[in-house]
Amino acid sequence: MEYGRRRQGMRARGRSVVRLVPLLLLAGIVLADFNTGEQFRIVSWIVLVPGIAAAICGVWTTAALSLLSVVTYVAVDGAWPDQYRAGLADFILVAVGGLLATLAAAVRVRRERQALHIQDIAETTRRTVLRPLPPRWAGLEHAGVYLAADVDARVGGDFYDIQPSPHGVRVLVGDVQGKGLGAVEAAAALLGTFREAGYHEADLVTVAERLETRMRRHRQHTTSLGKDDGDRFATAVLIGFPEDAGDVIEVVNFGHEPPLAVGPHGVRELPSGDGVPLGLAELADGLPPVHRVPLAPDETLLLVTDGVTEARDGPGCFYPLAREIDRAVVADPGRAEPRRLVRRVRDDVLRHSGGRLDDDTTAFAVRRTARTADEAHERGRLRT
Template sequence: MAAVAVVDLTAGPGVGFLPLIALGPAFAGLAGSMRRTGAISVLAMGLCLTLSLYNGQFGERRGSTALLGVAGVSAAGLLATAGRKRREAELASVRSIAEVAQRVLLRPVPLSVGPLRIAVSYTSAVAEARIGGDLYEVVTSPRGVRVIVGDVQGKGLEAVETAAVVLGAFREAAYDEVDLVTVGARLERALGRHLSDEKFVTAVLAELSDDTATLLDFGHPPPLLVRHDGGVEYVEVPDPAPPLGLGSLAKEEPQPYAQPFAPGDQLLFYTDGVTEARDPDNRFYPLAERTGLLKDPNPQTALDAIREDLVAHVERPLRDDAAMLLLRHRTR
């Protein structure tokens, strides 16, 4: 508005810049509050009226048109501001509900349990979303610390609903059941009542006790073991079971696999959104080559470094949810 006023005063009224005073209220309506938009609208009307009088256009067609234009745009700016504020309040309410849903579905895991230090990372493929089809949970049971990391087939609200079913069943079964096989059977029964159309959930269950990690794999990518001496290997379960929800395809009961887990070792669970993330040249993310980022003394800082490196590798929003859970065995 100041620039328009300067041009009008220096170039004269013949240039016809006076109606551009309305740009002030128009831009104010895009980002300002009601009070700010109203104040700028009043200022625009006053400035337009002053310049009309100064130019001798007050009462003439050009001056009246400029005043009417500024008044109309000011009114439109106030209406737009009121609508924008209402939408912002609704969005804040929805985000608040999403925060509560996230805390219920993906509860914060304990930072430390017995000899374990724990860190998690979750990146949703849906813009502005906090939760999706990937899931994780840590439960302290009488038989040790039990963990699940899984990935629901599909995306959207249906995947979130299925993830809620799996997590609810795991939280109960992980505390009650005597071993991982019966925990997996409970999850299979829960999904059998929920899933349809051959939907499934890949998952890996783990039980940590003493210096051993017992794993039960349901068609999920194998966890990555980073040994205290720097060695890196994927822990491949010899006989993985079919994904949860497809238990009828199994010919026999799934068998747990015991993996030594010594002090100083780290066990990284993840979903395929991590290892299948591709850069612009269509190269997969080399997770095993990035384990050097896990050397930070703080496990959460170390896992955040992996996440930042993953995002930098992709160079664009992720196409799939990416969840990671890091278990670090304290050094005695």
């Protein structure tokens, strides 16, 4: 909160300084007019003052500066002998310029308010789709970064979530094909199903089936409404953290980028996308299999969307995710910590692509907390 107040104070002081620019310009024009000869009258340049105010000040401030400009013009021009006065024509120029500047300020302020309102809607949508998660939740430590290709939109088809349940903790990371509101709607539909099925269903296979069914139902519904969503699908990775095994996870990969296990000794790739994306199961023999793979207590699971792996540099080369992360954690094992890991991915992708993102970019890192891993390992040992 204190940091936020400091930032607001800095912005307020910044606006105050900017508002001095029209006044300084007004004073400069007056001084220049009095210190130049009668053959070089520049008092009519005062019309620039309300023009600049319209671009950086509010409506009432612009109106006040417009009125001040007219009064200043009359006073300065009246101080000269009759034969050297600029006259009525320039007075009308300053007066009309001030009026037009005030109207322009009103239009600008209205559009800025509309833009802020749209940004608020986009932020609310983002928080609905990508709900805020505590840094440590349900025995997992996690961190995520999301960069929308459309900076103004702030939200797209990438999604991730964690769902605790009586059967263990489930994690879902995915990417809906396409962009725009259609992709956002599909992501929201999948997340809603995941949050319900991930809690109630004991078997991860059933959760996967529910997600597949939801994707097909959503596509049918939007198509019946006349939307061009008939071929929409989503790649995703569904992860299960069983309660009875502290060193094993369950992975269902729907044609998504393979997860990476990042530990102090480097990076290893988990099972790749051996199944078709969500919504396309009818094109294959069925849903992807559930893989049970080891995950050491000191390893972090890194999941990314194709906005990361398909980020290109100037010559067109893809970002080498596994190689760069391996090099980073070998040099500093502490970089396997989720927050540092996703920050490294974000910074590397922006540096590699020169800040030009062609697709939404998401990196999500998660690992068991030390206490949870020990408890799960002990439960598994007692059961065996």
